[in-house]
Amino acid sequence: MLIYHFFKDLVDIKINYEIGKKTWFGTGGKTKILLVINNLKSLKFLLKLVPKSQPIFLLGAGSNVIVRDGGINGITVKLGKDFKKIDYIKGRKIIDIGSAAKDLDISRFCYENSIGNFEFLRGIPGTLGGNIKMNAGCFGSSISDELISCRIIDRKGNIKKLLKEDLRFDYRFSSIPGDSIVLDAKFKAVTKNKRIIQQMLKKISDERILSQPINSRTGGSTFKNTPTESAWKLIDKINFRGKVLGGAKVSDLHTNFLINSGNANSLDLELLGEEIKSKVKKKYNINLDWELIRVGQFKKI
């Protein structure tokens, strides 16, 4: 009976699913099992059921991920319906957002309700869970700015509420434990004039079109900026603008963006990234850190 309820509530179970194709890069292999989970009850059940030795990879919108060509030899989870809520608790000036809510939907919702300081999400194609995990940000804002608290669930199925003060956020870093899943989060809702929000949204959208290859298969920033220099500048200085390796290419528009120019596999992307790292290290003695999350196995030849 319990099993019946669990499966009924799961939207989808897919075996040997082409998960790489679902990432922004559109490269990489299959996952042995994909579970699209629609509600908390099912997620809790799953976490209690799966042995802790079995890794679970949580995929958001796949906008910062390279899935390696050998695929994910285990379970990939995507959060569905119930995790997409965006609620405005007006009396308390709080927004409560589910971790699968898309950035574009959050920025639209905030605009419609005259809530400011979420305009920057117009420029990021992820989900709230990925944003919190990565402490995503741009145009001088980041997701932790207005955060009050978030709820996470651990591998034993225990739910914990964490206040912003309980967490550490840094540039593209959060201290969300590696094996925990972000469920939802509450943010301060700061009222702002709709016209000002709209101007900001337009500015961000225009600047993105000019400066990022948003219509290409990409994964956003490949490397984190260093404390002293932007990654894109270092990549430019080693003359890698437009550099090609197999089907992978350094974007002509933004050198910290790698592109799948049509027939890339994940190895092409990763090797091009490693070549950049080694050239920058050799020339400037600087270690570039990957911002892209790389998961899965290399393909056996």
Ligand SMILES: Cc1cc2nc3c(=O)[nH]c(=O)nc-3n(C[C@H](O)[C@H](O)[C@H](O)COP(=O)(O)OP(=O)(O)OC[C@H]3O[C@@H](n4cnc5c(N)ncnc54)[C@H](O)[C@@H]3O)c2cc1C
């Ligand atoms: C065109 C383009 C532009 C971009 N511009 C920016 C930018 O300006 N600023 C910026 O910061 N980023 C940018 N990115 C990168 C990316 O959009 C962000 O990192 C985003 O926050 C990732 O969210 P996601 O849902 O796609 O996460 P994914 O890429 O699917 O996953 C990223 C990581 O987050 C984890 N994760 C996802 N959901 C959860 C969850 N619910 N709980 C726990 N862990 C989770 C995953 O396991 C993985 O480790 C850009 C990407 C693209 C393609």
